Amino acid sequence: MRRPIQATVTTEVATGTVAAGKGKTTTGGWRFYLGFFMKDKPAFGGLIIVAVFVIWGALEGLMQLLSLWFPHGRLFGHPYSWALIPSNPFVLNFSPSYKLQPPSLAHFPSFLFGTNVDGQSILARLMYATPHDLAAPIVVVGSALLIGMFLGTAAGYFGGWTDEVIMRLTDAFLALPALILAIAVGVLLGGGFTSVLVALMIVWWPTYARFFRAQALTIRERGYVESSKLSGSSSLKILIKHIIPNSIDPIIAYVTLDFGTVILFLAALAFIGVGLSLYPEWGSESNFGLDYFPTFWWWSIVPGIIIGVVVIGFTLVGDRLQDLISGRMTY
């Protein structure tokens, strides 16, 4: 992360946006980033959305793990898994006053997003489903980064037939729309969240491989790589010490945007029924409401809106980070 920040700060100084009178300029650390996001209202809003999503996802994920380890443990008189959630997301309640209720302030906050045909609070189900939507982007983008980094850097650095083989393989993956390939792999692997994750991981790396290849192609021509080679460093050392660290910076904004894309893909796969299980999923919640649309519109619409809001958060943050990395403070 060091290089772009320095670059940005010099741009800032050059364009005179740094307040000269304050006598203090931060060159790094969380203060710098917070200040950077505060300057752009939409990006700051996005940062708040992302923060709420991440904190809630991690907290609820932890509670569900606790509930798995201590099935009889109780917090506020409820099992850990839904102790922090307005109501039990799995309980069936067919009484007319609970079934298919529109969003209202009754039983606050259970009915805030309405209820479904089983009388379950949609808010509770969406809250319960959050950890999966947090885990998926981390696992998928993380693995894509690793696989793409190794294959792409190797292809770009060594060239020749290594490049040819890896890039033909990448092209074969990229020939298909990612969603279609993910559907095929997900269905072949059978039901469950893990199979969806594996499907997304298989689909996700080619873009990253391409990116790292392009980076390696430009970086291997730089002077410091040449001199490192002349001083007798091995290829592995050059790759790890010079090429990979220098190609990571520009991808950080893209990774942030990609987090949102993974959530969208997860929702889309869940919507058409890939990897369906008893565990609630944002996309499948929306699909269950399809039969009751449009009379009971909230069942389909609300999960979609929640997905959209979270993805917008990631998009705004990523968009702002792009400015940071490309050295533009304003448009």
Add this chain to the structure above:
Amino acid sequence: MVSSIVLYLIRRSINAVITIVLLLALVFILLHTIIRSPEGLARVICGNPHCSNSAIALIIKQNGLTNPLWVQFFSYINQVFHGNLGIDTFYRGRPELSVIEAFLPITLELVVTGSALGILIGIFTGSIAASNRNRAQDYGIKAVYLTAWSAPVFLVGFVLQLIFAYWLKLLPAHGIANAFLTPPKVLTGAPLIDALIDGKWVYAYSVAQHLVLPAFALAVASFGITTRLTRASMIDALDRDYVKLAYMKGLSKRTVVWGTAFRNAVIPIITLIALTFAFSVGGAVIIEDVFSYYGMGYFTVQAIYNSDYPAILAFVLIIGLAVIIANLVADLLYAVADPRVRLT
């Protein structure tokens, strides 16, 4: 020039065949790593959970499932290049290709309309954003496309249905055409084109009405990327000297933006055709589910719920083929539109 195009086409076709074979290998390897025993594969091909043992043995013998893997792979590729994609287990006994033949044109019609609409909207909004850089229009357009970009495709469909079908009651929300009308003779399989060829105007009108909302939903989901690229390309063009010259000549802003800059800026958009097409094919699976539009997407969702593996593999292949062709067409168009581009 002509010979270079022919050479280019040959080279690209060979590349496309390699890509398809690799794709097949991928699907084949996946299938065989997940289901290892010949019995398991035979059960998948049979599709019926109550398949008798003698039937399983017959399927193993007929499909050569005990052969070494590479023999199976070559016979599989051989079958595919002869147009045999397997037997559909849901549409009992019908060959996969004939099932796809019935569904594919419907989806292609939807996807082509949707991506064309998306690109047109994107070019328009992108140009407006670029010619009003850093003004209210620019920020407004950015807000709209970032929102459309971030919304899940099915939400776009739901919202359009709610507004235009259920609230304003302007357009139908479900199906391909009014079920009470007599359908035209099947020639191409695409309902709108068939109806127009057959001269069934009422039916064609109904199909067009049913097409508007799903196509528009696809367009909304995909116009953001075109807007972004057009904006960047237009900003680049507007900074050029010939634009300054045009302003100095005293031409109006409208003439300069749409006459001079636009024609130069629009060329890179052609490369987006393939990308938007591929994106829309993915989106169509979901949009067809939302709008009960009975095309490939509906077929796929059915296959997913029935664990119909041959159908899904066939679907992946056909879509891969369509996207590869779209890529080729986009590259050729680019070369035709921009004489500076060399086909190599």
